[in-house]
Amino acid sequence: MNESIIASARQRAIEMLSRANIVLSEEEKQNIEIADLGMDDIENVGLEIVQYINNERYCAKELVEFPWQICLEHRHPKVSETNPGKMETFRCRWGEVYLYMSGEATPNPKARVPEYYKPYMTGWKEVILYPGEQFTIPKDTLHWFQAGPEGCIVSEFSSPSTDENDVFTDPRVKRV
Amino acid sequence: MNESIIASARQRAIEMLSRANIVLSEEEKQNIEIADLGMDDIENVGLEIVQYINNERYCAKELVEFPWQICLEHRHPKVSETNPGKMETFRCRWGEVYLYMSGEATPNPKARVPEYYKPYMTGWKEVILYPGEQFTIPKDTLHWFQAGPEGCIVSEFSSPSTDENDVFTDPRVKRV
Numbered sequence: 001m002n003e004s005i006i007a008s009a010r011q012r013a014i015e016m017l018s019r020a021n022i023v024l025s026e027e028e029k030q031n032i033e034i035a036d037l038g039m040d041d042i043e044n045v046g047l048e049i050v051q052y053i054n055n056e057r058y059c060a061k062e063l064v065e066f067p068w069q070i071c072l073e074h075r076h077p078k079v080s081e082t083n084p085g086k087m088e089t090f091r092c093r094w095g096e097v098y099l100y101m102s103g104e105a106t107p108n109p110k111a112r113v114p115e116y117y118k119p120y121m122t123g124w125k126e127v128i129l130y131p132g133e134q135f136t137i138p139k140d141t142l143h144w145f146q147a148g149p150e151g152c153i154v155s156e157f158s159s160p161s162t163d164e165n166d167v168f169t170d171p172r173v174k175r176v
Numbered sequence: 177m178n179e180s181i182i183a184s185a186r187q188r189a190i191e192m193l194s195r196a197n198i199v200l201s202e203e204e205k206q207n208i209e210i211a212d213l214g215m216d217d218i219e220n221v222g223l224e225i226v227q228y229i230n231n232e233r234y235c236a237k238e239l240v241e242f243p244w245q246i247c248l249e250h251r252h253p254k255v256s257e258t259n260p261g262k263m264e265t266f267r268c269r270w271g272e273v274y275l276y277m278s279g280e281a282t283p284n285p286k287a288r289v290p291e292y293y294k295p296y297m298t299g300w301k302e303v304i305l306y307p308g309e310q311f312t313i314p315k316d317t318l319h320w321f322q323a324g325p326e327g328c329i330v331s332e333f334s335s336p337s338t339d340e341n342d343v344f345t346d347p348r349v350k351r352v
Contacts, residue, residue, distance in 0.1 A: 024308050028308070057234070058335055133201065158233075
């Protein structure tokens with residue numbers, strides 16, 4: 001991504017967070033991570049991240065997704081004897097989010113996935129989250145999510161984030 | 177506390193959360209914990225808690241404090257070889273909160289503590305948090321906090337909560 005795409009995505013995320021009445025410091029606004037997952041297609045794929053805290057015990061973030069933007073399928077495998085892999089809870093704060101994971105496929109899911117990405121979306125068990133609803137991803141389970149037509153803001157509460165250990169289904173992804 | 181005091185405190189917390197645009201499910205609203213710390217003086221002491229998640233890895237809550245309401249001084253000691261004690265980050269979402277802990281006392285602190293509680297407030301190092309500001313309490317450190325004139329809403333991100341292990345300075349406190 002070039003600098004102007006990053007700046008524009010960041011500005012758009014700041015506006016969505018403001019609309020949802022989530023207050024950030026100026027420093028936090030300027031540090032919003034624009035993660036395109038190596039696809040250089042931020043309109044369709046990636047996420048915008050405000051990381052509040054990530055220490056050795058816990059992690060908390062706001063995740064912003066533009067309308068129909070997708071966070072591609074991945075899982076958080078066991079890392080070591082003392083780290084069983086990241087565990088995470090998604091709480092929808094604004095908009096709507098369609099969450100998918102391994103398991104019995106939901107008929108007529110709400111997601112709209114461009115053909116280019118579809119081959120690497122294997123989990124189609126759907127959970128829809130509206131504001132005030134939340135879901136905890138089962139351990140080491142493949143999952144992905146897509147915002148609805150207005151985009152979404154999701155709080156993520158979790159054990160520590162170690163992005164370098166995430167395993168994506170699509171081999172084209174570059175996370176870190 | 178009798179049932180009508182609890183119901184009224186819960187309603188007041190619901191209104192404050194709504195004013196801050198924090199969306200809760202109906203079930204969450206009805207389950208807001210009204211913790212008076214055994215003092216039966218909820219106007220002055222205690223807190224109103226929405227617990228989003230508390231599992232074996234992490235915990236996330238919204239804490240509501242009425243105007244000038246105080247969460248009394250306590251610490252989270254080491255529990256066992258595998259549990260070094262609760263670690264927590266407070267992020268102010270709405271209003272203002274005055275946080276105090278052990279360390280060099282701040283001159284002219286903003287807190288207004290009723291005489292009945294003052295003997296058990298030992299930490300006077302002040303950190304003031306406005307919306308968008310946060311602070312992580314150092315390990316096993318005595319701390320307490322008081323809302324400002326409009327009350328406050330604070331997100332707490334932490335390692336798992338085990339209230340029964342909290343150690344309060346005031347021997348009159350009953351937490352669990």
